[in-house]
Amino acid sequence: MKTYEEINEKILSGTAVVLTAAEIIDYVEEKGIEKAAKEVDVVTTATFGPMCSSGCFLNFGHSTPKIRITEAWIDDVLAYSGIAAVDLYMGATQLRHNDPTNLDYPGEFKFGGGHVIEKLIKGDKLQLFALSYGTDEYPLKEIRTQFTIEDLNQAIMVNPRNCYQNYNVGINTSNKTIYTYLGKLKPNMGNLTYSSAGQLSPLLNDPLYQTIGIGSSVWLAGAKGHVYSEGTQHASAVERTANDVPAEGAGTLALTGDMKKMNADYVRGVSFKGYGVSLALGVGIPIPILNEDILQKTTIRDRDIRAQVIDYSLDYPMKTGKVLTTVNYEELKSGSVNILGKNVEAASISSYEKAIIIAEILKSEIQDGKFTLNKPYKQLPPNQSMKSLKTGN
Amino acid sequence: METKKILLTFNKNAVEKPIVYHLVKDFDLVINIYRASISAEEKGLMVLDITGSSEMIEAGINFILSQKVKIEDAQKSFRWDSKLCTSCGNCLTHCPVNALHISDRKTMKVEFDEKLCIDCMGCIPNCPYEACGSIFEKNW
Numbered sequence: 001m002k003t004y005e006e007i008n009e010k011i012l013s014g015t016a017v018v019l020t021a022a023e024i025i026d027y028v029e030e031k032g033i034e035k036a037a038k039e040v041d042v043v044t045t046a047t048f049g050p051m052c053s054s055g056c057f058l059n060f061g062h063s064t065p066k067i068r069i070t071e072a073w074i075d076d077v078l079a080y081s082g083i084a085a086v087d088l089y090m091g092a093t094q095l096r097h098n099d100p101t102n103l104d105y106p107g108e109f110k111f112g113g114g115h116v117i118e119k120l121i122k123g124d125k126l127q128l129f130a131l132s133y134g135t136d137e138y139p140l141k142e143i144r145t146q147f148t149i150e151d152l153n154q155a156i157m158v159n160p161r162n163c164y165q166n167y168n169v170g171i172n173t174s175n176k177t178i179y180t181y182l183g184k185l186k187p188n189m190g191n192l193t194y195s196s197a198g199q200l201s202p203l204l205n206d207p208l209y210q211t212i213g214i215g216s217s218v219w220l221a222g223a224k225g226h227v228y229s230e231g232t233q234h235a236s237a238v239e240r241t242a243n244d245v246p247a248e249g250a251g252t253l254a255l256t257g258d259m260k261k262m263n264a265d266y267v268r269g270v271s272f273k274g275y276g277v278s279l280a281l282g283v284g285i286p287i288p289i290l291n292e293d294i295l296q297k298t299t300i301r302d303r304d305i306r307a308q309v310i311d312y313s314l315d316y317p318m319k320t321g322k323v324l325t326t327v328n329y330e331e332l333k334s335g336s337v338n339i340l341g342k343n344v345e346a347a348s349i350s351s352y353e354k355a356i357i358i359a360e361i362l363k364s365e366i367q368d369g370k371f372t373l374n375k376p377y378k379q380l381p382p383n384q385s386m387k388s389l390k391t392g393n
Numbered sequence: 394m395e396t397k398k399i400l401l402t403f404n405k406n407a408v409e410k411p412i413v414y415h416l417v418k419d420f421d422l423v424i425n426i427y428r429a430s431i432s433a434e435e436k437g438l439m440v441l442d443i444t445g446s447s448e449m450i451e452a453g454i455n456f457i458l459s460q461k462v463k464i465e466d467a468q469k470s471f472r473w474d475s476k477l478c479t480s481c482g483n484c485l486t487h488c489p490v491n492a493l494h495i496s497d498r499k500t501m502k503v504e505f506d507e508k509l510c511i512d513c514m515g516c517i518p519n520c521p522y523e524a525c526g527s528i529f530e531k532n533w
Contacts (some may be wrong), residue, residue, distance in 0.1 A: 048479065050521070108518070183483045184519050191486035268479060270521035280479065280521070333498055335485065345486040349521070352501035353480035 004375040007041045007288050011372050016041040018366045020359040021200045021287075021298055028299045037292040042366055042373070045205045045298075046219075046284040046358035047197040049350025050181065050270050053161035053232060054279045055091040056117055056259055059153040060128065062086060063145075068138035072130040073097060077116050081130070085138060089158075090116055092279035106179040106274025114279035115269030117157075120149045121221070122264040155259035157220065161231040163283055165203035165251040166307060169194045169327060169346075171339065174313035179274020182349055185312055191345045192309065192337065197355035198302045198329035202285040203251050205298045207244040209236070211287050213376025218255055219284035219362045221266035224371060225257025235386035242304045243297055247326070251380060255283065266358065282354055284362035288373050302329035309339060319388075396444040400467030400528075401457065403437035410460055413441075420453040421445055427469050427512035430529050438529060440470045440512060468507040470528045471514065477524035478503055484516040484525060493525075 010016040017040050019027055024043050028036045058079070068085040072078070076097045079088040094113035101107050119126055125146050134141045149155050170182035171192040178185050182193035198204070206212045216227045231252025239247040259267075266282030289295045306326040315322040324340065331337045337346045365371035401412070416422045423444040431437030443450055457464050473493070480503040484493045492509035493516055495501055516525045 049481070183521075184487065186486075193483065193486075268522055271523070272521055273518045280481075333501065335495065335498070347482045347485040348501075349481055349483050351479045351481045353503070356500065 002041065002288070002290050004288060004290075004373055008372045010041055011366055012369050014367070014369050016366055018042045018044060018363045020356070020363055021045045021205050022356065022359065024295070024298050025199070025301055028295065033292050033296055037289060037295045040289045040295065043205065043287045043289060043295070043298040044284055044359045044362040044366070045200055045202040045287060046282070046355040046362065047163060047201050047350065048266065048282040048354035048358060049195050049197075049280055050278045051159065051162045051281045052093050052181070052278045054117075054157065054159040054281060055089055055113065056120075056155055056157045057083075058088045058090060058155050060086040060088070060147070060151075061153050063140060063143055065140045066138045067130060067132050067140035067143050068135055069130040070132050072128065074116050074128055075111070075119070075126050076129075077111070077113050092117060093276055095277060102274060108273060109271045109275065109277050111271075112269065112277030114277050117259075117279055118264060118267050118269040120155060121259055121262045121267045123148055123150070149260060157225070157255070157257050157259050157262070158228075159255045159281070161233060161252045162255045162281065163202050163231070163253045163285070164196075164249050165201075165207070166246045166305070167195045167249055168308045168310045169332065170312045170316070171309055171324065171344065172313045173311045173324070176313070178313050179272070180312050181272050181275045181278065182312065183347070184273060189339055189342055189344050191347065192339065194307060194329075194332045194346065194348050195350045196307065196329070196348075197350060197352055198305055198333065199300055200352065200355045200359055202283065203253070204245055204300055204305055206287055206294070207240065207246065207297060209251060209380040209382060210294055210297070211290065211376070212253070212285055213380050214378040215374050215376040216285065217371070217374045218253075218257070219286075219358065219365070219371065220255055220257035220262070221282050222263030223257040223259070223261035225255055226374060227253050227376070228256045229254040230380045230384075233386055234381060235384060236381055237383045237385045241306055243300050245300060245305055247306065248308050253380075266354070282358045284358040286362060286366060286371070286373055302333060305329045307332070394444060395447055395450065396442050397450055398440075398442050398467055398469065399454075400465045400470070401437075401439040401441070402463040402465070403431060403439070404461070405433060405436060407437070407460060407462055409433075410462075412457060412460060412462065415456060416443060416453050420449045420456065422449060422453050428514075428527075428529060438470065440467055469510055469512040471510050471512050472526045472528065473505040474524045474526070475505070477522050479522055479524075481521065483521060484519055487515040487519040489513065489515065
């Protein structure tokens with residue numbers, strides 16, 4: 001048994017024993033759970049992939065004369081301005097003004113909120129265009145100017161839903177190509193796409209939210225951020241399989257961090273043909289090894305994590321609830337999976353390679369005493385289900 | 394017999410010349426065109442393999458140069474930017490020849506083998522990060 005305080009003391013003195021969630025598997029197998037739990041202080045988990053429910057609050061400071069912004073565009077991408085005079089929220093999936101969308105199907109969706117966020121973090125120059133109706137104390141009605149992230153008072157990433165705990169695998173059983181946020185899915189189960197770091201994924205290594213909770217420190221694209229809430233659609237009351245890993249999409253995290261401290265390698269705008277734009281994000285979460293049970297959970301292997309295969313041509317859009325089959329991450333990462341008797345090529349939309357790099361970076365930051373852990377002040381809801389939207393009368 | 398990969402750039406007033414015809418007929422070269430875009434409105438591009446004896450390849454290249462057509466050694470028209478690639482792997486199922494591939498399933502790093510690429514461009518619309526591109530596209 002260890003406490004957060006003890007682990008942080010070891011981190012600050014540079015003596016903490018830290019392993020990644022990939023390394024811990026063999027380590028525990030070799031040493032045994034009891035010995036390993038005494039030795040290891042922290043296991044680092046990570047993920048990199050498109051996380052749509054992301055965005056940022058930007059504060060521009062006041063111009064002379066002042067403006068109370070009511071409509072705003074950054075590089076022609078609409079930002080939400082119904083907040084205060086010069087506060088804006090840029091959402092990852094917002095399209096550029098005049099994007100032809102799917103009028104010429106499948107649309108290309110070359111640029112949007114995710115790309116604006118990437119440019120900001122790169123330090124690129126962006127254009128702000130804003131309108132107002134004018135008031136006595138905020139008389140300016142229009143402003144067009146260029147800025148970089150350095151010119152802003154605050155640029156704070158606030159992501160309502162990241163790090164989905166287990167995600168389904170997309171396939172297409174119809175006879176037409178379809179375009180989804182899991183990429184292009186070829187007809188007649190011509191390919192399939194998954195999106196998870198598997199055995200490295202944060203919430204698959206802490207499936208019952210024993211250490212990841214509200215207030216936990218996270219590595220958010222290079223900045224030290226934290227979990228500020230349960231994520232939207234957090235649905236923990238689901239069927240669970242080996243090691244308490246959920247059988248379907250379950251818990252989610254709401255994350256925040258200072259964009260001025262982020263690294264653009266881990267914040268990338270993405271374009272999905274026929275679907276839209278989004279933001280791919282790198283997240284690392286340290287798991288303090290407080291006891292043997294917590295350590296045991298981090299030894300989850302790809303082969304023990306099963307994902308549901310969903311038909312995106314019918315069952316996903318129509319919400320039928322039908323699951324074609326389940327597959328494990330060892331099979332998925334091999335590049336070819338047998339689905340209902342057919343060998344289907346498998347690819348991912350998240351990056352395991354980047355997830356490993358992030359888990360290693362976080363490990364070194366903790367070993368070097370640069371990244372300490374926060375004890376969450378509140379647990380994520382452990383037994384919560386998800387509601388559906390009712391339509392009609 | 395040897396094979397050489399070349400990229401031809403035609404300026405606007407050279408687009409009417411039947412260069413490929415002469416390469417076959419006069420120099421006995423085997424031509425394999427991967428991709429071509431030639432119009433009187435803009436300059437033209439052609440990426441091809443020429444196969445034949447080394448003397449004939451040299452003679453053919455001299456003929457092309459005499460037609461005021463620019464010639465470069467080229468690994469086809471496809472361009473892969475390793476710095477923009479995140480190794481998500483979404484391209485893999487859209488590459489029919491495994492030019493884009495993962496050789497180490499432990500690291501899951503995506504790699505590109507130029508020699509295998511057939512310039513089909515199937516990966517380009519399937520790269521969310523614009524790491525895949527082609528000189529035939531406007532942006533290049």
